[in-house]
Amino acid sequence: MKKSLVFLTGFMGSGKSTIGPLLAKQLGYGFLDVDELIESVEGKSIVDIFRERGEIYFRNIERKILIETVLSLSKFVVSLGGGTVTFADNLYLVKGSGILIYLKASPEVLLQRIKYKTDRPLLLDPAGNVLPENLLLERILSLLKIREPFYLQADFLVSTDDKDVDETVNEILKKLENKIA
Ligand SMILES: Nc1ncnc2c1ncn2[C@@H]1O[C@H](COP(=O)(O)OP(=O)(O)OP(=O)(O)O)[C@@H](O)[C@H]1O
Numbered sequence: 080m081k082k083s084l085v086f087l088t089g090f091m092g093s094g095k096s097t098i099g100p101l102l103a104k105q106l107g108y109g110f111l112d113v114d115e116l117i118e119s120v121e122g123k124s125i126v127d128i129f130r131e132r133g134e135i136y137f138r139n140i141e142r143k144i145l146i147e148t149v150l151s152l153s154k155f156v157v158s159l160g161g162g163t164v165t166f167a168d169n170l171y172l173v174k175g176s177g178i179l180i181y182l183k184a185s186p187e188v189l190l191q192r193i194k195y196k197t198d199r200p201l202l203l204d205p206a207g208n209v210l211p212e213n214l215l216l217e218r219i220l221s222l223l224k225i226r227e228p229f230y231l232q233a234d235f236l237v238s239t240d241d242k243d244v245d246e247t248v249n250e251i252l253k254k255l256e257n258k259i260a
């Protein structure tokens with residue numbers, strides 16, 4: 080059966096928030112970024128949510144928004160958070176409602192894309208500072224090891240390492256042909 084919800088998953092910096100709106104425009108779909116919705120519902124940044132309430136609080140909000148708002152959308156592209164499909168049975172729920180696409184990038188490319196960013200709490204040190212490059216790469220590698228088995232359960236993956244943003248969108252459009260309503 081053809082579906083009308085497209086989900087983007089992948090590691091922090093893989094391009095979910097960048098590709099999502101461009102893909103939605105090409106498909107004539109609406110666009111929603113789960114991280115942005117969480118920030119607007121909570122009235123604070125994700126860094127502040129993690130710092131003040133902790134990761135489990137964040138995961139429960141993320142899951143509630145997924146179930147109560149996101150899964151019933153139609154003709155939408157949804158950029159998930161980097162950890163959404165790794166928590167509880169979120170992966171199963173997402174795959175049951177739409178097409179899941181894994182935006183894959185190598186650890187080295189991810190490192191280059193995210194090394195100066197301060198808005199990803201899982202990549203900061205306990206004091207909230209950006210990690211030095213060697214420790215950041217270690218963090219990326221250890222998280223990817225746990226997460227990639229979840230990401231790889233997507234309906235298909237697109238490697239973004241040697242592509243620019245437009246090439247990535249075009250490859251997704253090609254792979255989605257005949258699969259969505
Ligand atoms: N081929 C590509 N596809 C996607 N993004 C790319 C590509 N090449 C370079 N980039 C850059 O990589 C960065 C991806 O960051 P983005 O915020 O979209 O990641 P994200 O997956 O949403 O991360 P998070 O899980 O933290 O929300 C952007 O700065 C984007 O311009």
Ligand SMILES: O=C(O)C1=C[C@@H](O)[C@@H](O)[C@H](O)C1
Pocket residue numbers: 090091114125159160161162163198199200201
């Ligand atoms: O990979 C993750 O666990 C996260 C990724 C971001 O999208 C945010 O959802 C948050 O920073 C956590």
Ligand SMILES: [Mg+2]
Pocket residue numbers: 095096097114158
């Ligand atoms: Mg994002």
